[in-house]
Each structure stands twice: as C-alpha cells, then as structure tokens.
Amino acid sequence: MTAYADFYRRSIDDRDGFWAEEAKAIEWNTQPQQVCDYSNPPFARWFVGGTTNLCHNAVDRHLKDRADQAALIAVSTETNTEQVYTFTQLHAEVQRMAASLQELGVQKGDRVLIYMPMIAEAAFAMLACVRIGAIHTVVFGGFAAGALASRIEDASPKVIVSSDGGSRGGKVVEYKPLLDDAISQSSHKPSAVLLADRKLAVMNIVAGRDHLWGALREKHLNAVVPCEWLDSTDPSYTLYTSGTTGKPKGVQRDTGGYAVALAASMKHIYCGNPGETYFSTSDIGWVVGHSYIIYGPLIAGMATIMYEGLPTRPDGGIWWSLVEKYKVTVMFSAPTAVRVLKKQDPALLSKYDLSSLRALFLAGEPLDEPTAQWINEGLDKPIIDNYWQTETGWPILGIANGVEKKLSRFGSPGVAMYGYNVKLLDENSGDELTGADQKGVVAIEGPLPPGCMQTIWQDDARFVKTYWQSIPGKMVYSTFDWGVRDKDGYFFILGRTDDVINVAGHRLGTREIEESISSHPNISEVAVVGIADALKGQVAVAFAVVKDASGLVDAAAHAKLEAEVMKVVDNTIGAVGRPARVRFVTVLPKTRSGKLLRRAIQAVCEGRDVGDLTTMDDPAALQQIRDILS
Ligand code: AMP
Numbered sequence: 065m066t067a068y069a070d071f072y073r074r075s076i077d078d079r080d081g082f083w084a085e086e087a088k089a090i091e092w093n094t095q096p097q098q099v100c101d102y103s104n105p106p107f108a109r110w111f112v113g114g115t116t117n118l119c120h121n122a123v124d125r126h127l128k129d130r131a132d133q134a135a136l137i138a139v140s141t142e143t144n145t146e147q148v149y150t151f152t153q154l155h156a157e158v159q160r161m162a163a164s165l166q167e168l169g170v171q172k173g174d175r176v177l178i179y180m181p182m183i184a185e186a187a188f189a190m191l192a193c194v195r196i197g198a199i200h201t202v203v204f205g206g207f208a209a210g211a212l213a214s215r216i217e218d219a220s221p222k223v224i225v226s227s228d229g230g231s232r233g234g235k236v237v238e239y240k241p242l243l244d245d246a247i248s249q250s251s252h253k254p255s256a257v258l259l260a261d262r263k264l265a266v267m268n269i270v271a272g273r274d275h276l277w278g279a280l281r282e283k284h285l286n287a288v289v290p291c292e293w294l295d296s297t298d299p300s301y302t303l304y305t306s307g308t309t310g311k312p313k314g315v316q317r318d319t320g321g322y323a324v325a326l327a328a329s330m331k332h333i334y335c336g337n338p339g340e341t342y343f344s345t346s347d348i349g350w351v352v353g354h355s356y357i358i359y360g361p362l363i364a365g366m367a368t369i370m371y372e373g374l375p376t377r378p379d380g381g382i383w384w385s386l387v388e389k390y391k392v393t394v395m396f397s398a399p400t401a402v403r404v405l406k407k408q409d410p411a412l413l414s415k416y417d418l419s420s421l422r423a424l425f426l427a428g429e430p431l432d433e434p435t436a437q438w439i440n441e442g443l444d445k446p447i448i449d450n451y452w453q454t455e456t457g458w459p460i461l462g463i464a465n466g467v468e469k470k471l472s473r474f475g476s477p478g479v480a481m482y483g484y485n486v487k488l489l490d491e492n493s494g495d496e497l498t499g500a501d502q503k504g505v506v507a508i509e510g511p512l513p514p515g516c517m518q519t520i521w522q523d524d525a526r527f528v529k530t531y532w533q534s535i536p537g538k539m540v541y542s543t544f545d546w547g548v549r550d551k552d553g554y555f556f557i558l559g560r561t562d563d564v565i566n567v568a569g570h571r572l573g574t575r576e577i578e579e580s581i582s583s584h585p586n587i588s589e590v591a592v593v594g595i596a597d598a599l600k601g602q603v604a605v606a607f608a609v610v611k612d613a614s615g616l617v618d619a620a621a622h623a624k625l626e627a628e629v630m631k632v633v634d635n636t637i638g639a640v641g642r643p644a645r646v647r648f649v650t651v652l653p654k655t656r657s658g659k660l661l662r663r664a665i666q667a668v669c670e671g672r673d674v675g676d677l678t679t680m681d682d683p684a685a686l687q688q689i690r691d692i693l694s
Pocket residue numbers: 305351426427428429430431449450451452453454455477543544545557559560566569570571
C-alpha cells in the first residue's frame with residue numbers, strides 16, 4: 065500500500081484512533097472523553113467531553129511563540145490601505161470587539177449576524193463571537209436586502225455587525241440602507257447594530273439601536289475578555305447555503321471537530337507551516353473564507369491575507385505582487401478568478417518573485433483543463449484542485465501532499481480525502497457502483513468526519529430528510545453531485561443532481577432566483593436554469609411568462625422588461641443572483657403532472673440532446689425556447 069492509501073484506510077477502519085491522534089494538534093481545556101459518538105445517526109458528535117475554543121486556538125495559543133509575528137494582513141485596493149496585525153494586536157482587537165458585543169448584551173449561545181465587506185473588523189467580529197461562545201452567521205456582503213432579511217429571520221441574531229459600506233472596482237456599495245431595509249422586512253429585530261464606519265458613506269443612525277465600533281472600541285481599549293471554554297459539540301457558527309427549495313439552509317458547525325479538521329487539513333492537504341503566509345482570495349461570506357481565510361491559517365500559526373478588491377485592479381498583477389511582498393507560501397483561489405486573470409497581460413505572471421509560493425489550490429467549481437494548464441505553465445507551480453461544499457467545511461476530494469506527494473490530474477479534484485468514506489451510488493437503486501468509470505451520485509457514508517455540518521440550524525428533520533434520505537433505501541449523505549471514479553481512485557465531478565447552479569464559484573438555488581423574479585408584478589411564472597459559460601462556469605438564464613404581454617411589442621419593450629426583472633433580483637438577492645438573460649415566453653415546458661422541465665430547457669440552451677420527453681405536456685413550449693435562441 066502507498067503511504068496515502070494506508071493513511072486513508074486507517075482513517076476509515078480505525079476512525080477513532082485516527083482522529084484521536086489528529087486531535088492532539090489543537091489545545092483543549094479539557095481532553096475529550098470519547099472521539100466520536102454516533103449512537104444517533106446521522107448526528108455525529110465529535111470529541112465528546114472535550115472543551116476548547118476556536119479563538120484560543122487561532123489567536124491566544126500563538127502569543128507564546130509568535131506574539132509579534134503577522135497574523136492578519138488586511139489589504140484593500142479599493143481604499144488603498146494595508147494593515148498588518150500581529151498576533152498580539154489581533155488578540156487586543158478581538159477582545160475589544162468581544163467586550164463591545166458583551167456590552168450590547170451578547171452571551172454564549174446568542175447569534176450575531178455579520179454583514180461586512182472584507183475588512184479586518186469582520187475578522188475581529190468572527191473571532192470575538194467564537195471567543196465568547198456566540199454563534200456567528202456571516203452573510204455575504206454582495207447579498208441584497210431580501211436575502212439578508214431571510215437570514216436575519218432564520219438566525220434571529222441578538223446583534224448585527226455591519227459597516228457603512230464596501231467598495232468594488234472603485235464604486236462604493238452602501239451596506240447600511242440595505243441592512244435597515246432587511247431589518248424592516250424581517251419579523252425578528254436585533255436589539256443592537258454595531259457599525260464600522262469607514263467613511264465611505266453617510267449612515268442614518270437609529271438612536272438606541274445603532275452603535276459605532278469606533279466609540280465602543282475606544283471605551284474597551286484595554287479589555288480583557290477570556291475565552292469561554294465550550295463543549296466540543298457546541299455550535300461555533302452557521303452559514304447559509306442554497307439548495308433545492310427557495311429557503312436557504314443554515315449549515316451549523318461545531319467547535320472542537322471543526323478546529324481539529326482544519327488543523328489536520330492545514331498539515332496534510334495545504335501543507336502550511338507556522339510563520340508562513342496564506343492567501344485565500346475568497347470572501348468571508350463563503351465557506352472558504354471561514355475555513356481558509358480566518359480559522360485554518362490562524363490555527364496553523366500562519367499569517368492570513370484578507371483582500372478587498374478586484375483581481376485586476378490596479379492591474380492583473382496585484383495578487384502576485386502580494387505573494388511577493390508577503391512571501392505567500394500557500395494560495396487558494398477559484399477557477400473563475402483564474403479565467404479572469406487569463407484575459408490580462410501574461411507578462412504579469414512573471415513580473416514578480418513568486419519563489420515563496422509552493423502551490424495554488426483551486427476549489428468551488430469545476431476546474432477546466434485549459435485554465436489549469438494556463439496557470440500551471442504561467443506560475444510553474446503545482447495547481448491543486450479540491451472539491452468540497454459549505455456543508456463539509458473542508459475538502460472531500462483532493463490531494464494530501466502532506467502525507468504523500470501525488471500529482472494532480474487535470475480535470476479531477478483528486479481522490480477521497482481521509483475521513484470521508486466516499487461512495488458512488490446509483491441514483492435510482494441506491495446500489496454502490498464499485499467499477500471504474502461508472503457515473504453515480506457522490507455520497508458519503510456516515511458519520512461525516514469532524515468539521516462537517518452538525519445539522520441545519522433549528523431544523524434537524526430537514527437535515528435528515530434533505531441530505532440523508534435522498535437515495536432510496538440507504539441512510540447516506542448525498543453531495544448532490546454526479547461523479548465518476550477512474551481505476552486509480554481519482555474522481556471527476558460532473559455537475560449537480562439538483563437545481564443548484566454555480567456561477568463564478570457562487571452557489572445559487574435556481575428556486576431562489578425564480579421566487580425573486582416572480583415577485584415582479586407582471587411575471588406569472590418563471591424557470592431559471594444554469595447554462596455553461598466560458599468565464600463564469602455557469603450563468604443563470606430565466607425564461608418567464610408575462611401576465612400582460614400587450615406591451616411587449618418590440619425589442620425595446622423586451623429589453624425594458626428584462627432590465628426591470630434584473631433590477632428586482634438585484635434588490636432582493638443581489639447582483640450575484642442576477643440572470644445573464646431574461647427571455648419571455650407564453651408557456652414553460654412541464655411534465656403532465658406540472659413539474660418544470662428545467663433540465664430540458666438547459667439542454668436546449670446548451671445545444672445538447674434533451675433526452676426522454678415522453679412525460680412532457682406541451683412540446684410547443686420547448687420549441688418556443690429553441691426559436692428564441694435561434
Ligand atoms: P459551495 O457549498 O458553495 O462550496 O458549493 C459546493 C458545490 O460546488 C459542490 O457541491 C459542487 O457542485 C461545486 N464544487 C465545489 N468544488 C468543486 C470542484 N473542485 N470541482 C467541481 N465542482 C466543485
């Protein structure tokens with residue numbers, strides 16, 4: 065057996081022994097009594113009896129050996145600011161934030177919603193929450209009032225931490241009016257709002273509710289707020305993600321299992337060492353931002369770069385200039401970002417000294433071969449694809465170079481990662497497909513390893529039903545992705561089995577976009593599908609039935625209504641959900657039982673065979689779409 069095959073086998077066959085060993089990488093206040101309690105499947109409880117704290121492991125424990133080493137490097141090419149916080153400084157800022165949250169009434173178990181741009185205060189807020197045992201819910205700053213309101217409603221935060229605004233491509237995006245709108249839409253009202261004032265926009269302060277971070281920070285300049293020792297199984301955060309229904313799911317993560325999983329992944333997968341610098345270009349609003357901007361690198365004693373700005377401003381060399389300046393050893397990005405850079409001057413790739421960089425990891429969406437090859441040749445560094453989900457918190461498929469050096473294969477995110485008992489299952493029979501090159505649903509046999517979701521926030525039943533009962537006759541976790549495994553164990557991901565699409569690495573539910581579009585007064589029905597796109601992987605395209613089509617007399621009228629519909633999406637979900645096109649039809653293709661045939665629409669749009677349409681109600685509906693496209 066090779067070293068990795070042996071390591072992997074041990075993680076499955078001697079699960080508890082394996083993870084007990086990995087658990088030594090973090091500091092516990094009380095040692096766990098039991099490695100994994102799986103007496104109530106599919107609910108796994110990791111490191112039962114242990115008490116620890118994520119902030120302690122990310123910040124305090126490093127004060128001993130690396131107090132003056134950089135911990136957080138906040139770079140904004142939008143405001144042209146760059147600030148380096150050492151572990152000592154980060155420790156102080158986090159305590160100031162923790163004391164401020166406490167003054168606003170936040171206690172252990174309370175939720176704090178964080179709606180922030182990529183600024184240092186967002187990191188302080190996340191770390192402050194876990195320090196005092198509050199559960200943070202970060203909402204991506206690109207989401208608009210409607211999406212934010214539904215998350216406020218579900219998470220019922222005591223306090224919301226936000227800011228006057230962010231900036232993108234030199235344009236200020238005001239957050240405060242969106243936040244106020246979202247709070248007014250939600251039946252739950254936070255008791256306080258804490259605002260970082262970047263002086264990007266004038267804020268309308270609600271007396272008695274809104275507080276300025278600057279003032280509270282001043283007041284708590286010398287705050288000493290000890291870490292709350294939490295049970296390993298206490299929730300650390302929730303993070304909302306899209307699924308088949310319109311209502312986003314609050315993925316709930318634990319404390320001890322997550323800390324152990326991240327520490328292990330930093331060692332075995334990302335190979336980052338204390339004292340080095342990690343640069344993940346994601347956003348704290350996504351899972352990569354949680355695991356590999358904030359917690360993973362800091363737990364490993366690395367400095368982490370938080371970047372606000374575009375990859376192309378001031379020019380396409382900005383990220384590489386940061387690699388040179390901060391001697392980045394590990395970098396993490398998404399295929400879309402690389403495709404954006406591909407359009408820039410290739411000389412920018414060789415302009416900087418990238419000798420510190422060991423590897424570039426890419427995840428979040430399929431990595432196409434030309435993109436992988438281009439960046440591989442341009443950087444002359446290993447490009448490592450890894451496949452995972454918000455739900456899992458760390459890679460399901462990848463290459464564990466820290467265990468055994470393996471080459472990535474273009475088009476494949478790699479092999480099953482240790483701890484994940486990955487299976488390919490027949491979608492109808494649930495039978496396991498063990499042969500090479502068979503297509504099936506990528507599934508994981510329980511228990512999910514440490515660091516994965518515990519449940520859906522406040523909805524155990526939905527957790528079980530959604531993830532564990534979708535495959536007939538088996539209680540097994542479904543990733544909702546199609547996959548193929550070759551004879552050497554390398555997987556290839558072939559896309560989602562559900563109505564989730566992936567636009568530029570952002571996961572969106574087509575139902576969410578449909579619900580938003582349906583709120584336009586002149587739209588009666590709509591189908592949204594994801595269509596292959598050379599730059600973004602996929603884009604959303606909507607086909608809508610108008611209630612009153614009498615005004616749709618010419619191209620200008622179509623364009624006007626299309627713009628109106630897009631605006632509705634901008635205002636409810638945010639520009640991330642905006643369809644690339646909205647086309648108007650008189651009828652949508654459905655089955656005789658009334659189910660939308662999204663897959664058939666998608667196939668027509670992508671010029672593929674539509675497959676079996678015997679259950680289709682009205683063939684003219686699909687023909688209309690063909691006609692529009694031609
Ligand atoms: P998210 O929860 O936003 O991270 O999205 C997870 C989904 O993104 C997965 O279920 C896949 O559909 C897709 N995905 C993530 N990483 C990869 C990858 N390396 N290759 C192909 N698809 C990926």
